[in-house]
Amino acid sequence: MKKRPEELLAAYADGGLTPAEAAEVESLLAHSPEARGELEAIRRLLAEARQTGPDAAAEPDWDEMARAIHQACDAAPPRRFAWLWQPRRLIAIGALAASAAAVVGFIALRPGDGRETSRPRAAALTEPPATAPVEPRPPTTADGAEEPDALPALREPEVDELSPTELADLDDELESDDLGDQGFIADLLDPGAGGAGGDDDDDLDVFDDDTLTADELAEELPPDGIEKIDRFLAEVSAG
Amino acid sequence: MPVVSAAAPESEGQAAARRDGELVSRYLAGDRRAFDDLVRHYQRPIYHLAYRYLRSEADSKDLTQRTFLKVYGALPRFRAEASFRTWIYRIAINLCLNELRNRRRGEATDRPELIDEAAAPPAVDLDALDAQERGAWLRRAIASLPPRQRMVLELRIFDELPFREVAELCGSTENAAKVNFHHAVKRLRALAEDNRKGDR
Numbered sequence: 001m002k003k004r005p006e007e008l009l010a011a012y013a014d015g016g017l018t019p020a021e022a023a024e025v026e027s028l029l030a031h032s033p034e035a036r037g038e039l040e041a042i043r044r045l046l047a048e049a050r051q052t053g054p055d056a057a058a059e060p061d062w063d064e065m066a067r068a069i070h071q072a073c074d075a076a077p078p079r080r081f082a083w084l085w086q087p088r089r090l091i092a093i094g095a096l097a098a099s100a101a102a103v104v105g106f107i108a109l110r111p112g113d114g115r116e117t118s119r120p121r122a123a124a125l126t127e128p129p130a131t132a133p134v135e136p137r138p139p140t141t142a143d144g145a146e147e148p149d150a151l152p153a154l155r156e157p158e159v160d161e162l163s164p165t166e167l168a169d170l171d172d173e174l175e176s177d178d179l180g181d182q183g184f185i186a187d188l189l190d191p192g193a194g195g196a197g198g199d200d201d202d203d204l205d206v207f208d209d210d211t212l213t214a215d216e217l218a219e220e221l222p223p224d225g226i227e228k229i230d231r232f233l234a235e236v237s238a239g
Numbered sequence: 240m241p242v243v244s245a246a247a248p249e250s251e252g253q254a255a256a257r258r259d260g261e262l263v264s265r266y267l268a269g270d271r272r273a274f275d276d277l278v279r280h281y282q283r284p285i286y287h288l289a290y291r292y293l294r295s296e297a298d299s300k301d302l303t304q305r306t307f308l309k310v311y312g313a314l315p316r317f318r319a320e321a322s323f324r325t326w327i328y329r330i331a332i333n334l335c336l337n338e339l340r341n342r343r344r345g346e347a348t349d350r351p352e353l354i355d356e357a358a359a360p361p362a363v364d365l366d367a368l369d370a371q372e373r374g375a376w377l378r379r380a381i382a383s384l385p386p387r388q389r390m391v392l393e394l395r396i397f398d399e400l401p402f403r404e405v406a407e408l409c410g411s412t413e414n415a416a417k418v419n420f421h422h423a424v425k426r427l428r429a430l431a432e433d434n435r436k437g438d439r
Binding site: 007070 | 311
């Protein structure tokens, strides 16, 4: 806001101007009787307002109020993980969690070479179904006899029934952590190790300059920070 | 013509800022008594600030307590970019404005006298009033100022804040705060002059 010396008279009267501003006002006062008269009136009013004071609220018992404040603060649920509630940290942790979820999801759902490869599916094949399958009954005539030319009842095709040898191979493959030629997963887990991700993928980096990298986050966290994050995530998922 | 010193309020403000900064640091280092000291320093001005807006002692006490609760919860994230005083005043003013907004929404319709905060003072012959009556009239006139002018004036003359902090609290520049201060005073003078002339 552009100010004129006339608009600074009250601040001048109240002692709130810089020396340069005060000099401007004094220059005005030197040749303006009106300004001098106004300055005196402003001083009287400010003195009266200060003397009057604000609306006179009854002064409470300050000791009692301080005690009430302390009790309220003590009773307030502590702001747990307060160090966590900062946008940059939340973004970084969210990005880490999303990356971890993506990797886990990919590993769990990655397509194999034409056969189901996940453990749950293999387990389902080896365990008995929870309910006994209903054997389809052949069509019958009104008197209950079997229709002579009835087509055999359709049966759910049995899928993915792996032989015990195939299952054993599959287990070996999963347990060996052998991810074959999925080099970009290794890059995700360890970008510095080179491989398919490599330096050419900088534009895919989820961390921009304003966001903490995993290393920076680790530096920023208190010594037991990871433990706290784990506890925090556990509590959140537990509702 | 006396040259009014511009440095006095700022010096006090700097001293207060230094003291508050030390108390905040001590509290963050685990010294709970430092928070107690902050409460003792600021409960009174916050209470009176709240009363100027809310005009209810019970509500002002409650708001003072809520202000410190907020401070307590947020202190670990306090950054010394602003002074602690500006920060706690800002919290209190925001709570006051929220409270007034809630009242206007009808949540306090059983106390309409607390909502009508901006009524102009009655037209009276100021010269015929005694000091107490004049004071009451003047407070009423201040309460009727446009919100920003009122905030600037009150923070300056009742809380003795330097214009730099007043400006921070009002979200304006320091120059704008000084000009607003002038217009607030000018408006009060105009109200008083009108009353003296009896043409209101």
